[in-house]
Amino acid sequence: MNFEYSDKVKGLRSQLLTFFDNYILPRLSAYRNEVHDGTYPVSFMEDLKALARDEGLWNLFLPSLKDDEPGTRLTNLEYAPLAEIMGRVSWSAEVFNCNAPDTGNMELLHMFATPAQREQWLKPLLNGEIRSSFAMTEPDVASSDATNIQTSIVRKGDEYVVNGRKWYISNAAHPNCRLFILMGKTDEQNPDRHRQQSMILIPKDAPGVKVVRNLSVMNHINGHGHCEVTFTDVHVPAKNLLGEEGEGFAMAQARLGPGRIHHCMRSIGQAELALELMIARSQERKTYGKYLHQHGAVAEWIAKSRIEIEQARLLVLRAAWAIDERGAKGAADEISLIKALIPTLHTTVVDRAMQTFGAMGTGPDLPLADMWTQGRALRYADGPDEVHLRKIARMELKRAQEKGADLSHYFYTSAE
Incomplete structure (x- = not known):
């Protein structure tokens, strides 16, 4: 590499x-x-x-x-x-x-x-002429397990009829949003829980589609929106099915792989900016007769932030390299590693910068509060931390079982 x-x-x-x-x-x-x-x-x-x-x-x-x-x-x-x-x-x-x-x-x-x-x-x-949304998350089930989704996609002749409720659907409030790619169930009785789901293309202006509200994130509402959307007897042509029936879960995993790494790449940029702002503040503000960077705590925040950003960047680059070499599915382990790490790094470094600025760090004159909010939300986006940590633990346990090494000789024996 x-x-x-x-x-x-x-x-x-x-x-x-x-x-x-x-x-x-x-x-x-x-x-x-x-x-x-x-x-x-x-x-x-x-x-x-x-x-x-x-x-x-x-x-x-x-x-x-x-x-x-x-x-x-x-x-x-x-x-x-x-x-x-x-x-x-x-x-x-x-x-x-x-x-x-x-x-x-x-x-x-x-x-x-x-x-x-x-x-x-x-x-x-x-061409950048329109925007779109991906409608997967639902309020009534734990969407961290995508097999839980309840929105129904029922074939009726040459059409599919869609019924369900989604929320925190990014981009749905954007005036240029024209398309929902919706994930729902076409075969709820399939014994394979990962073959019950399908994806379908739904024009935003289709009858029965209603953007109910633009949900806030940490009480902050943005222009493009994270919306609650209902789909009530929405009829779309059968030709709007994306891929084949039963492929929805697999397609979601294919989609989420690159998306997860893109989020992490941008988070590194936010952490870098937060560190730069922290350093600038520490060089211009004094307390108790010293510049802030001359106090041990602030100096430690600066040093730890640099170390953590460099570590995180290398891990992100490794994941990007793995996707290029093996595809998103083959790089799933590397993607989970950065997805579990980077959002917390993001909020940690931003939090240090906010603390260095004092009250100003929480206010409207700096981007830090917005940056912290974005980082905190990323701990849910594209799979919560706990899902990725669970996957990493399973990965390590599987490797240990496959290796089957005898570690008994590393244990000290008590003296006779």
Whole structure:
């Protein structure tokens, strides 16, 4: 494994950082003000997207692009340092058409859509013309186990009829959202619990689809939304089925693999920004006659944060390399490792920065409170920490059983 950035990646990083300096950072206040005033999408988003596309900074996340599709073909390992830069500003990924949940939905459509489905939905998503949602999580069951979902997808002639209730559905409140990729059950009696589910494409404007409310995250509501959505006798053509009946669970796992690592890449960027803010504050503010960095506790926070970020970045790069080498399924162990680690690292470093700033760290003049909220929510997104920790433990136990080593000689015996 060689994680040294190639000349190609170094060039793209330089280009992306210049784009940030010229177009993203000068608009941070304008973005916040427009969103707080109820303007969403913000007035300058389409202009920024056009600039990014013209500069070749477009669809960077998708290595499987075809010749007739717009974007920059990068491996996951090449994309990682670019996603880290995007993570520094929470809304910037949309500028480069690299925003969740659209990235995962484009992955799904790339892998499983029919030619007609690709033309209708994938093409406008790749062009950044529309947004989409992935409707899996439900309020009435523990969605950490996706086999629990209850939404029904029933075949009736040439149609499917969908009934169910979803919530925390990202992007559903975005004015440009046009598509739900919904996961539900087509065969509840199948003895194989992992073959009961299917996915279906539902236009947002289909009769029976209702966005009930935009749910807050830590009492914070954003423009694109994390919505409760009901599907009541929603009729869609049978041709809207994605893949085959019974493939829904497997497709969800294929979708979540790259999505999980993208979240982690961006989290590294947020942690880096938090550390930079912490250091800047510690060099300008004094208490008890000393700069903050001269106090042992703050110096330790800075040192530990640097160590933890470097460790986490290496683990993320390793997971990206594993996906490129073995695919998301083959890299499942590496993905679980970073998914269990990175969100907690994210909130830990941000929390230290908030503490260094004092009350200001919780206020509206800095991005730290929003950054902490995003990191805390990631402990649920794409599988809660506990699911990944359980998987890692199983992985270790299985390896121990397969190895079957006799460790008795490592035990000390009592003296006779």
